Amino acid sequence: MTLEPVLELTNITKRFGDLVANDSISLSLGKGELLALLGENGAGKTTLMNILFGHYTADTGDVRAFGQLLPPGKPRAAIEAGIGMVHQHFTLAGNLSVLDNIMIGTEGLGHLRTARREAETKLKTLSERFGLQVNPNAFVSELSVGERQRVEILKALYRDARVLILDEPTAVLTRIEADQLFETLRDMTASGLSVIFISHKLGEVMAASNRVVILRGGRTVAERQTAKTDRAELAELMVGRRVVRPVRTDQEPGRDILTAKNVSVLEGGRKILDTIGFRVRAGEILGIIGVSGNGQAALGQLTSGLLAADSGTLSYDGHETKGFSPHMLVRAGTGRIPEDRNTEGAVGEMAIWENSVLERIRESRFSGNGFVKRAACRNYADELIERFDIRGATPDTGTRQLSGGNMQKMILGRNLASSPNLIIANQPTRGLDEGAIAAVHGELLEARKAGAAVLLISEDLDEVLALSDTIQAIFKGRLSAAVPAAQAESRAIGLMMAGIWEGENAA
Amino acid sequence: MEALDIFTSASLWGAVLRIATPLIFGTLGALICERSGVLNLGIEGIMTLGAMVAWMTVYQGADLWTGLFVAAVCGGMFGLLHAFLTVPLGLSQHVTGLGITLFASSLTYYIYRLALPVSSSPPTIEPFQPLAIPGLSDIPFIGEALFSQTAPTYLAIFAIVVTAYVFTRTPLGLAIRMTGENPHAVEAQGLNPVRIRIGTIVVGSALMAMGGAFLTTATFNSFFPTMVQGRGWVCIALVVFASWRPGKALLGALLFALFDAYQLRLQHVIDNAIPYQLFLMVPYVLSIVALVIMSRRARVPQALMAPYRKGER
Numbered sequence: 001m002t003l004e005p006v007l008e009l010t011n012i013t014k015r016f017g018d019l020v021a022n023d024s025i026s027l028s029l030g031k032g033e034l035l036a037l038l039g040e041n042g043a044g045k046t047t048l049m050n051i052l053f054g055h056y057t058a059d060t061g062d063v064r065a066f067g068q069l070l071p072p073g074k075p076r077a078a079i080e081a082g083i084g085m086v087h088q089h090f091t092l093a094g095n096l097s098v099l100d101n102i103m104i105g106t107e108g109l110g111h112l113r114t115a116r117r118e119a120e121t122k123l124k125t126l127s128e129r130f131g132l133q134v135n136p137n138a139f140v141s142e143l144s145v146g147e148r149q150r151v152e153i154l155k156a157l158y159r160d161a162r163v164l165i166l167d168e169p170t171a172v173l174t175r176i177e178a179d180q181l182f183e184t185l186r187d188m189t190a191s192g193l194s195v196i197f198i199s200h201k202l203g204e205v206m207a208a209s210n211r212v213v214i215l216r217g218g219r220t221v222a223e224r225q226t227a228k229t230d231r232a233e234l235a236e237l238m239v240g241r242r243v244v245r246p247v248r249t250d251q252e253p254g255r256d257i258l259t260a261k262n263v264s265v266l267e268g269g270r271k272i273l274d275t276i277g278f279r280v281r282a283g284e285i286l287g288i289i290g291v292s293g294n295g296q297a298a299l300g301q302l303t304s305g306l307l308a309a310d311s312g313t314l315s316y317d318g319h320e321t322k323g324f325s326p327h328m329l330v331r332a333g334t335g336r337i338p339e340d341r342n343t344e345g346a347v348g349e350m351a352i353w354e355n356s357v358l359e360r361i362r363e364s365r366f367s368g369n370g371f372v373k374r375a376a377c378r379n380y381a382d383e384l385i386e387r388f389d390i391r392g393a394t395p396d397t398g399t400r401q402l403s404g405g406n407m408q409k410m411i412l413g414r415n416l417a418s419s420p421n422l423i424i425a426n427q428p429t430r431g432l433d434e435g436a437i438a439a440v441h442g443e444l445l446e447a448r449k450a451g452a453a454v455l456l457i458s459e460d461l462d463e464v465l466a467l468s469d470t471i472q473a474i475f476k477g478r479l480s481a482a483v484p485a486a487q488a489e490s491r492a493i494g495l496m497m498a499g500i501w502e503g504e505n506a507a
Numbered sequence: 508m509e510a511l512d513i514f515t516s517a518s519l520w521g522a523v524l525r526i527a528t529p530l531i532f533g534t535l536g537a538l539i540c541e542r543s544g545v546l547n548l549g550i551e552g553i554m555t556l557g558a559m560v561a562w563m564t565v566y567q568g569a570d571l572w573t574g575l576f577v578a579a580v581c582g583g584m585f586g587l588l589h590a591f592l593t594v595p596l597g598l599s600q601h602v603t604g605l606g607i608t609l610f611a612s613s614l615t616y617y618i619y620r621l622a623l624p625v626s627s628s629p630p631t632i633e634p635f636q637p638l639a640i641p642g643l644s645d646i647p648f649i650g651e652a653l654f655s656q657t658a659p660t661y662l663a664i665f666a667i668v669v670t671a672y673v674f675t676r677t678p679l680g681l682a683i684r685m686t687g688e689n690p691h692a693v694e695a696q697g698l699n700p701v702r703i704r705i706g707t708i709v710v711g712s713a714l715m716a717m718g719g720a721f722l723t724t725a726t727f728n729s730f731f732p733t734m735v736q737g738r739g740w741v742c743i744a745l746v747v748f749a750s751w752r753p754g755k756a757l758l759g760a761l762l763f764a765l766f767d768a769y770q771l772r773l774q775h776v777i778d779n780a781i782p783y784q785l786f787l788m789v790p791y792v793l794s795i796v797a798l799v800i801m802s803r804r805a806r807v808p809q810a811l812m813a814p815y816r817k818g819e820r
Binding site for chain 2 (some may be wrong): 055074075076077079085087091092093094095096100101103104105106107108109110111112113114
């Protein structure tokens with residue numbers, strides 16, 4: 001390390017009850033460096049950064065910024081030392097203007113007048129210097145997620161931050177926004193700022209960072225210069241074992257299970273789905289690829305029975321209709337993996353056994369004579385936990401206590417246990433780490449092998465290419481023609497995601 | 508049309524400001540609390556308490572301003588109790604607020620009865636007299652309507668102006684508004700949202716008590732336990748009507764007072780044709796209508812009624 005260190009963490013340990021979130025972690029950041037902190041969910045990355053910023057107090061260890069010891073548990077001291085933090089969940093107020101959000105806390109509370117005009121000038125200078133365009137007088141609630149992140153970064157720069165910490169900065173961004181962000185970060189490090197970003201995505205770590213520190217189970221397990229490592233090595237270091245994503249094997253599809261012909265769905269007079277058509281056959285995975293916000297939500301709702309078609313026809317196993325109902329789908333044996341597992345997939349306040357039987361509580365094995373058969377339900381939940389490797393769970397565990405990956409396994413398990421003939425999987429691996437992704441992929445391929453038709457809606461091109469037999473792109477509520485996976489190459493699919501497909505231009 | 512002639516009398520408009528004053532204090536107090544994210548349903552009780560305390564203080568021989576001040580201090584203390592229960596302890600703001608109202612009202616009645624065990628007609632004090640502003644009060648019509656009020660009325664309007672300035676033009680005001688929108692953002696900048704909330708509740712509650720005190724020291728000259736008559740609840744509604752803005756709160760209070768002053772005079776004009784209780788209802792019904800129309804566009808503070816706990820999201 002030849003770079004002048006701007007930040008040094010020494011032997012940081014933090015326990016939450018029995019859990020050791022950080023186990024004697026040491027880390028240093030050089031001036032002008034773009035450091036990636038890589039690790040799976042629960043590896044202790046966010047805890048470490050919260051200690052650094054003073055949100056938590058470490059049990060042992062200390063933090064030095066520019067050679068000075070930082071008092072523990074004081075965000076104010078961290079800010080004054082020139083550290084800025086962009087949280088994964090933004091700390092912004094939607095009802096206030098961008099300028100208000102940036103100025104908060106920068107002036108003494110006793111001042112009788114705010115220096116708004118000077119603040120606006122300073123903000124404009126900063127946004128020009130770093131190419132972070134944003135209207136100071138716009139309400140934050142009117143901004144896109146990418147713009148809100150810009151406000152958070154500007155907020156840190158406004159406080160003269162020389163070290164910027166970003167917690168999972170791309171979790172909510174589109175591919176293009178993420179590329180722009182990393183370009184901005186590179187400009188910043190070139191001008192002498194230092195950046196740490198937390199991530200579990202190998203692609204962006206390889207593409208953007210100078211150096212990678214890998215955390216696993218609360219410890220630093222390795223440190224690599226990005227130029228001298230590769231994806232496979234990082235993946236192995238992060239997970240602690242070789243992760244092999246399961247591979248699809250060829251098989252002949254069976255009969256049509258779910259088809260749509262010229263289906264349109266209107267919302268307030270606007271077509272959110274525009275004359276779309278698709279077909280999913282038994283033992284086949286149809287992948288719908290697209291940048292989020294292009295009609296995936298509507299497609300998910302349409303196929304889960306929450307929306308009906310305004311024109312065109314849907315057909316399920318030969319039975320034609322305008323719209324399904326959730327009840328009918330459950331009875332017909334459809335497994336649904338909703339886009340947002342926390343709000344639509346599971347009830348966090350309920351125990352795992354309750355969530356396990358939620359959709360099937362009317363079946364005679366789970367209830368009778370108006371009473372729930374609790375013992376049978378618990379046994380069933382135990383089976384799911386066993387079979388789908390849901391970690392850290394008993395039937396009575398609160399569902400909210402599960403990690404994202406394990407909650408997804410629970411939802412998946414409850415759907416797959418009854419051998420569905422159709423699975424609607426909407427963003428099934430969003431926010432999951434490598435190990436959990438491999439598990440989810442394995443289960444979906446397993447279901448396909450057993451003859452289920454799978455409709456996979458995803459923003460992740462690698463995922464769609466790896467799992468699908470057939471691929472269609474979604475753009476502004478329209479679907480491209482189906483491309484067999486064998487003929488699909490990622491560049492052509494990338495163009496299709498931008499609405500450019502053969503014979504027509506949907507843009 | 509006699510019913511319309513009422514609007515051209517200066518006495519109506521003078522009465523509007525007088526009736527509006529307790530509402531201005533109360534609405535402003537509730538608004539300050541809510542802007543930092545805490546609903547204060549203790550208002551009805553705190554106003555009753557303020558009315559009694561101010562009157563009692565003056566009755567014991569102190570001057571009127573001291574009475575107003577003591578009422579504000581007592582209101583602030585009840586605010587502190589509400590703040591302690593809802594902010595550090597994070598209890599339900601609805602339940603706590605209603606509890607404060609019951610507690611403050613009963614305590615008021617208890618102290619009143621303790622001090623005056625037997626009195627069929629409540630003793631009176633010498634209330635605030637109208638303070639004619641030299642020059643301005645001589646303007647015909649407007650002078651009588653606007654510039655011949657008692658001193659606390661001018662104080663109420665001044666308080667609105669000060670609050671509006673603090674909210675929009677000072678770092679403290681921004682910190683308060685931010686606390687009502689997202690206390691985590693305030694904490695992330697090294698400020699203390701708990702202290703900010705406690706502070707606004709104490710100040711807001713003191714203003715509520717002054718609203719009550721106005722009833723005994725200016726509107727009437729004596730105290731009776733039911734005198735607040737739901738004005739506190741009207742203030743809570745006026746905050747929503749005002750979309751949490753001080754200027755609109757003043758407008759709302761004036762509008763409500765106008766309905767009230769008008770119906771009083773209308774009773775005399777219409778005479779016995781319609782039961783007078785129907786007129787008493789008018790301001791409340793019109794308030795609900797106005798509330799429905801206005802509050803559809805309101806920007807509710809996002810963290811209103813959400814307890815803040817450090818480290819939680």
